[in-house]
Amino acid sequence: TTCPRCGAELRRAEEEVVWRCENTSCPGKLQRGLEHFSSRSAMNIEGLGESLIAQLLDRRLVTDYANLYSLTAKDVADLTSTSTRSDGRVIERRFGEKNAEKVIGQIDRSRSNELWRLLYGLGIRHIGERAGQVLARAFGSIEAIVAASVEDLQNTHEIGPVLAASVHAWFAEPQNQRLIARLRQAGVRMEVPGAVRLAGDRKSTRL
Numbered sequence: 001t002t003c004p005r006c007g008a009e010l011r012r013a014e015e016e017v018v019w020r021c022e023n024t025s026c027p028g029k030l031q032r033g034l035e036h037f038s039s040r041s042a043m044n045i046e047g048l049g050e051s052l053i054a055q056l057l058d059r060r061l062v063t064d065y066a067n068l069y070s071l072t073a074k075d076v077a078d079l080t081s082t083s084t085r086s087d088g089r090v091i092e093r094r095f096g097e098k099n100a101e102k103v104i105g106q107i108d109r110s111r112s113n114e115l116w117r118l119l120y121g122l123g124i125r126h127i128g129e130r131a132g133q134v135l136a137r138a139f140g141s142i143e144a145i146v147a148a149s150v151e152d153l154q155n156t157h158e159i160g161p162v163l164a165a166s167v168h169a170w171f172a173e174p175q176n177q178r179l180i181a182r183l184r185q186a187g188v189r190m191e192v193p194g195a196v197r198l199a200g201d202r203k204s205t206r207l
Contacts, residue, residue, distance in 0.1 A: 003028065027057055030064070033123050037065050041129055042121030043110045047103040052095075055079045064179055065122075068107050069186035076100035111187045115142070118188060124170045126163045134158045135167070141191035142180060146171045 001010055003021040005028030010019040021029050034053045038045035045068075056062040061075050077100040082092045119132035127135075138156045139145045145153075145167065153164035170176055184190050 005029070031057060034062070034065065034068075036123050037121040038068075038110075039121075043113055043117055045103075045106045045110050047099070047106055051082065052076070052079060052103070064182070066179060066182035066186055069111065069183075069188065071104060071107065073097060073100040073104045076103055112189055115189060115192050118142075118183075118190075119145075122170075122176075124167060126166045131159065131163060136192050142184075143190070146177075146180075 002008065003010055003026055006021065006026040008021050008026060010021055012019045031050075031053055034048075034057075035050055037043055038048040038053070040046075048068075053062075056071075056079070059079075061071065062068060077095055077097045079095045079100075080092050081095050081099070082090055084090050114136065116129070116132035116136040119135055120127060120129050134156065135145060135153075138159075139148060148168070150161075150164050150168045153159055153167055154161050156164075159167075171180075180190075
């Protein structure tokens with residue numbers, strides 16, 4: 001009935017079997033969210049693994065996805081990394097400037113990722129890689145998706161009523177709107193380049 005990480009009340013939708021924590025500040029929820037956001041199939045930020053994310057959260061260096069883009073190499077250098085020797089002994093060492101610069105470089109590179117990766121990485125329920133690609137190609141920008149009605153979304157090829165309602169509800173939340181604004185301010189790409197979108201449209205027409 002309560003979240004083991006933050007103590008918030010858990011909720012379960014009538015048609016589902018999974019109990020969920022609805023506290024957006026829950027450290028456990030944010031940990032898993034950041035792991036998904038930085039995963040290879042989403043924003044593809046190499047080096048930003050489970051242990052590093054946990055330390056960033058513990059030190060309050062990161063409180064949401066947008067905070068990643070204000071990190072500096074100095075912030076990361078003093079964190080620790082662990083490795084296991086052949087004899088089973090676990091070695092812990094300082095992350096260091098060189099490794100920190102690599103991670104920051106990966107974060108900076110992710111600003112220019114395709115829009116569908118961002119849509120998938122945000123962790124919107126029912127949005128997989130394919131749905132992210134379909135929405136990005138059909139609407140062309142975050143702004144257009146935000147402005148779309150449930151009907152607009154549902155009328156998009158491959159987007160059903162459950163997915164449309166989930167997307168619309170997510171972007172209607174003020175806290176999520178603030179997150180998008182902060183990501184935009186950080187320079188994260190929010191649209192599909194015109195030439196790419198036109199090519200996608202032509203392909204869809206042929207199909």
